Amino acid sequence: xxxxxxxxxxxxxxxxxxxxxxxxxxxxxxxxxxxxxxxxxxxxxxxxxxxxxxxxxxxxxxxxxxxxxxxxxxxxxxxxxxxxxxxxxxxxxxxxxxxxxxxxxxxxxxxxxxxxxxxxxxxxxxxxxxxxxxxxxxxxxxxxxxxxxxxxxxxxxxxxxxxxxxxxxxxxxxxxxxxxxxxxxxxxxxxxxxxxxxxxxxxxxxxxxxxxxxxxxxxxxxxxxxxxxxxxxxxxxxxxxxxxxxxxxxxxxxxxxxxxxxxxxxxxxxxxxxxxxxxxxxxxxxxxxxxxxxxxxxxxxxxxxxxxxxxxxxxxxxxxxxxxxxxxxxxx
Amino acid sequence: xxxxxxxxxxxxxxxxxxxxxxxxxxxxxxxxxxxxxxxxxxxxxxxxxxxxxxxxxxxxxxxxxxxxxxxxxxxxxxxxxxxxxxxxxxxxxxxxxxxxxxxxxxxxxxxxxxxxxxxxxxxxxxxxxxxxxxxxxxxxxxxxxxxxxxxxxxxxxxxxxxxxxxxxxxxxxxxxxxxxxxxxxxxxxxxxxxxxxxxxxxxxxxxxxxxxxxxxxxxxxxxxxxxxxxxxxxxxxxxxxxxxxxxxxxxxxxxxxxxxxxxxxxxxxxxxxxxxxxxxxxxxxxxxxxxxxxxxxxxxxxxxxxxxxxxxxxxxxxxxxxxxxxxxxxxx
Numbered sequence: 001x002x003x004x005x006x007x008x009x010x011x012x013x014x015x016x017x018x019x020x021x022x023x024x025x026x027x028x029x030x031x032x033x034x035x036x037x038x039x040x041x042x043x044x045x046x047x048x049x050x051x052x053x054x055x056x057x058x059x060x061x062x063x064x065x066x067x068x069x070x071x072x073x074x075x076x077x078x079x080x081x082x083x084x085x086x087x088x089x090x091x092x093x094x095x096x097x098x099x100x101x102x103x104x105x106x107x108x109x110x111x112x113x114x115x116x117x118x119x120x121x122x123x124x125x126x127x128x129x130x131x132x133x134x135x136x137x138x139x140x141x142x143x144x145x146x147x148x149x150x151x152x153x154x155x156x157x158x159x160x161x162x163x164x165x166x167x168x169x170x171x172x173x174x175x176x177x178x179x180x181x182x183x184x185x186x187x188x189x190x191x192x193x194x195x196x197x198x199x200x201x202x203x204x205x206x207x208x209x210x211x212x213x214x215x216x217x218x219x220x221x222x223x224x225x226x227x228x229x230x231x232x233x234x235x236x237x238x239x240x241x242x243x244x245x246x247x248x249x250x251x252x253x254x255x256x257x258x259x260x261x262x263x264x265x266x267x268x269x270x271x272x273x274x275x276x277x278x279x280x281x282x283x284x285x286x287x288x289x290x291x292x293x294x295x296x297x298x299x300x301x302x303x304x305x306x307x308x309x310x311x312x313x314x315x316x317x318x319x320x321x322x323x324x325x326x327x328x329x330x331x332x
Numbered sequence: 333x334x335x336x337x338x339x340x341x342x343x344x345x346x347x348x349x350x351x352x353x354x355x356x357x358x359x360x361x362x363x364x365x366x367x368x369x370x371x372x373x374x375x376x377x378x379x380x381x382x383x384x385x386x387x388x389x390x391x392x393x394x395x396x397x398x399x400x401x402x403x404x405x406x407x408x409x410x411x412x413x414x415x416x417x418x419x420x421x422x423x424x425x426x427x428x429x430x431x432x433x434x435x436x437x438x439x440x441x442x443x444x445x446x447x448x449x450x451x452x453x454x455x456x457x458x459x460x461x462x463x464x465x466x467x468x469x470x471x472x473x474x475x476x477x478x479x480x481x482x483x484x485x486x487x488x489x490x491x492x493x494x495x496x497x498x499x500x501x502x503x504x505x506x507x508x509x510x511x512x513x514x515x516x517x518x519x520x521x522x523x524x525x526x527x528x529x530x531x532x533x534x535x536x537x538x539x540x541x542x543x544x545x546x547x548x549x550x551x552x553x554x555x556x557x558x559x560x561x562x563x564x565x566x567x568x569x570x571x572x573x574x575x576x577x578x579x580x581x582x583x584x585x586x587x588x589x590x591x592x593x594x595x596x597x598x599x600x601x602x603x604x605x606x607x608x609x610x611x612x613x614x615x616x617x618x619x620x621x622x623x624x625x626x627x628x629x630x631x632x633x634x635x636x637x638x639x640x641x642x643x644x645x646x647x648x649x650x651x652x653x654x655x656x657x658x659x660x661x662x663x664x
Binding site: 021166168169170172174177178181182185190191192193194195197198199200201202204205206228229231232235238239274276277279280281282283286287288289290295 | 353354498500501502503504506509510513514517522523524525526527528529530531532533534536537538560561563564567568570571605606608609611612613614615618619620621622623626627
């Protein structure tokens with residue numbers, strides 16, 4: 001299995017995902033500048049994977065920075081390198097409060113692998129009558145540093161029965177086209193790429209059985225921030241009576257937030273839209289609105305798939321109840 | 333105003349729109365191969381513009397090909413160069429049945445300009461309370477060889493009151509990013525580019541007042557074939573309670589078709605999705621589903637805007653009634 005993030009004793013090694021699928025470029029990050037840039041540029045991306053990366057980053061920074069104030073400033077930069085995914089600050093806080101920071105980072109990484117396996121197990125019954133699946137963006141091993149969330153469920157289900165997977169390319173950065181199609185090919189799963197705007201007609205014509213996506217942050221009421229385009233998919237799925245599932249670990253739920261209205265949504269630079277592979281698409285100076293995420297209201301989510309099983313509505317009960325679940329070590 | 337198609341006595345001249353906005357390359361087509369290729373490659377595109385181009389093409393072919401069987405075979409290639417837009421075969425048939433083919437082609441072109449002006453006039457009342465508009469693909473002068481359909485209404489309305497226009501980039505060929513943004517800049521209209529999958533959140537956050545698009549073929553019941561992504565926009569607009577208008581001339585209505593289920597939908601090559609500006613996005617051999625159009629069910633269309641005014645539901649009455657309208661010369 002591909003390993004997007006790895007502790008390398010004197011560095012955090014990662015695959016620069018911006019060059020996939022054409023090139024697997026492994027990079028070593030050592031300084032806070034390098035660590036922060038890896039997250040900000042989306043060289044490392046995927047909510048759980050940036051959590052794992054952030055955990056290793058803090059352990060490395062503690063080893064290299066003896067001055068406490070400087071260390072805290074560096075940690076703050078890592079923790080806030082991207083605003084929407086909650087996993088990043090969750091992992092950083094967890095490492096900070098541990099006695100042995102590297103051991104805790106390793107535990108977070110080990111847990112992510114286990115969590116992903118449990119999410120895939122939780123999802124299996126949902127695939128029992130479903131063979132045509134639509135997914136968005138990338139939620140596989142590259143996105144979690146484990147087995148994947150939504151894409152992990154698809155790969156696990158495809159090992160048991162034949163699936164046809166439709167993948168939306170996920171403009172502007174094309175994680176669906178570049179990463180998900182690559183991971184599905186590696187896994188030997190039948191997959192077809194579509195442009196994002198073809199998702200609705202694909203639901204209509206190909207009789208999609210279910211849509212499954214990941215999440216960057218889920219509020220207490222079930223409102224879900226995820227990659228731009230998720231909201232439109234959820235609306236279209238509801239319009240066609242297709243179940244719409246969100247697969248995400250406990251660490252993606254932010255129980256402190258009442259609703260999606262208060263999830264911070266990252267707006268990224270216009271060049272992500274205006275240029276592709278360095279070539280301009282639109283004219284210089286074009287005004288561009290580039291929200292990296294959108295928030296899907298809880299009412300459009302059929303269920304959440306977690307390592308603790310499937311969370312059904314009413315989410316106002318099932319999601320806060322996550323706080324009462326045993327820690328994973330107990331569960332395992 | 334930009335002139336995408338022009339009669340040049342011994343050729344049909346056109347702007348190769350694949351190079352816009354970076355380069356305005358004017359090309360001369362003389363042979364049936366050149367004329368057919370201009371349509372098939374989308375160098376000339378937009379349902380009304382390919383109608384005008386097809387009309388001139390037939391007039392030129394009649395001038396150059398004396399053998400009737402060879403002429404008929406050439407005309408057949410032009411008429412079927414793209415399957416979805418009805419304007420192409422409509423214009424070809426009209427020129428074929430005329431005594432003076434070039435005069436008829438010129439009339440079709442003149443009428444298109446007049447039709448576009450009338451469509452813009454028809455639409456003005458719809459913009460009276462609307463300042464935030466969302467549109468898709470390109471429906472301006474480049475698409476009609478006149479003043480534009482949907483984009484023509486926007487440009488005309490923007491001359492009277494300040495509008496903010498959101499333009500979806502329109503993958504795979506990016507007509508929104510490349511052509512509509514260019515035409516709106518030329519017209520001095522405030523415009524913002526978004527990726528296609530950001531349309532739903534833009535409706536939610538920017539409080540879009542109306543969505544307006546063009547059409548390639550409209551069935552007798554109001555089902556509307558248009559650029560891929562239109563259907564998803566219509567679903568999202570309905571979800572947000574936003575009016576969804578289709579601006580199209582009489583020549584885009586195919587009264588012979590009972591419903592959209594029988595509109596032929598062109599599937600185009602996978603390279604349109606897999607490559608951009610010659611650079612690969614996904615791996616070679618990637619399976620791709622690339623429908624160039626989708627069909628929006630009539631129930632999602634708030635009204636049609638035509639040169640004869642606004643067609644309201646029930647479309648089963650208002651659309652077939654187009655057959656009873658006076659020809660444009662009488663109307664003018």
